[in-house]
Amino acid sequence: MYTRPLARLIEQLQRLPGIGPKSAQRLALHILKRPHEEVQILAQSLIDAKQQVGFCQVCFHLSAEPVCEICANPNRDNSTICVVSESRDVIALEKTREYRGKYHVVGGVISPMDGIGPEQLNIQPLVRRVSQQKIDEVIIAISPSVEGETTTLYIGRLLKPFTRVTRIAFGLPMGGDLEYADEVTLARALEGRRELD
Numbered sequence: 001m002y003t004r005p006l007a008r009l010i011e012q013l014q015r016l017p018g019i020g021p022k023s024a025q026r027l028a029l030h031i032l033k034r035p036h037e038e039v040q041i042l043a044q045s046l047i048d049a050k051q052q053v054g055f056c057q058v059c060f061h062l063s064a065e066p067v068c069e070i071c072a073n074p075n076r077d078n079s080t081i082c083v084v085s086e087s088r089d090v091i092a093l094e095k096t097r098e099y100r101g102k103y104h105v106v107g108g109v110i111s112p113m114d115g116i117g118p119e120q121l122n123i124q125p126l127v128r129r130v131s132q133q134k135i136d137e138v139i140i141a142i143s144p145s146v147e148g149e150t151t152t153l154y155i156g157r158l159l160k161p162f163t164r165v166t167r168i169a170f171g172l173p174m175g176g177d178l179e180y181a182d183e184v185t186l187a188r189a190l191e192g193r194r195e196l197d
Contacts, residue, residue: 006028006032009028009031010024010025010028011024013027013028052064055105056068056070056071058071058102058129059071059102059103059104059105060104060105060106060107060122060125061087061090061103061105062087070090070094070102070103071102075100076100076101076102077100077101077102078101078102078133078134079101079134079135079136079137080100080101080102080135080136080137080138080139081101081102081103081104081126081129081130081135081137081138081139082099082101082102082103082104082138082139082140082141083103083104083106083126083138083139083140083141083142083155084103084104084105084106084141084142084178085105085106085107085108085109085142085143085148085151085178086105086107086108086179087105088178088179089105089141089142089143089178089179090103090105091179092178092179092181092186093141093178093186093190095183095186096183096186096187096190097183098186098187098190098191099139099190101139104122104125104126104129105122106121106122106123106126106142106151106155107120107121107122108120108121109121109142109143109145109147109148109150109151110147110150110151110154111147118154121151123154123155123158126155126159127158127159127162130159130162130163131162135162135163136163136164137163137164137165137166138155138159138163138164138165138166139166139167139168139190139193140152140155140156140165140166140167140168140196141167141168141178141189141190142167143175143176143177143178144175144176145175152167152196153196156196160196164195165195165196166193166194166195166196167193167194167196168189168190168192168193169189169190169191169192169193169194
């Protein structure tokens with residue numbers, strides 16, 4: 001139905017999360033209508049982001065520098081660490097403007113069905129960080145799914161000997177993602193956090 005280069009573009013766009021066949025077609029046709037220079041800028045931006053963005057050596061948040069802006073910021077509270085599953089969760093929590101501490105991105109959740117165990121996640125660097133620094137509180141802000149609960153309890157047990165461990169309150173729906181929650185819900189969830197049992 002489409003000429004081969006257009007079909008390949010649509011096929012690649014469909015691989016993006018949340019993009020179905022119709023959206024991919026609409027995006028591809030939109031890209032073809034844009035000026036050549038604009039499309040080159042888009043393509044170069046994709047290449048630059050892939051080549052230059054890595055992970056912060058401290059918290060594993062996405063960063064173009066060895067240490068991300070949050071970890072490098074001297075105005076952040078060094079005594080509190082908020083543990084999240086992915087970088088998109090850091091971005092969602094930052095939008096609330098309620099949290100002023102540091103973060104730690106574990107890089108997913110424990111999911112034996114998918115072959116993801118604790119050793120595939122950034123959990124040991126978190127344990128080292130908490131055991132070697134003066135941390136007053138670790139807030140676990142992992143989405144409340146079955147895998148999220150498993151990960152939360154596992155991390156909580158590892159960190160309890162070193163500091164106070166809390167979790168965000170359940171203002172979020174079970175199985176929901178932090179990324180899609182509004183700022184007010186996230187702010188209330190942070191305020192209503194409680195101690196892990």
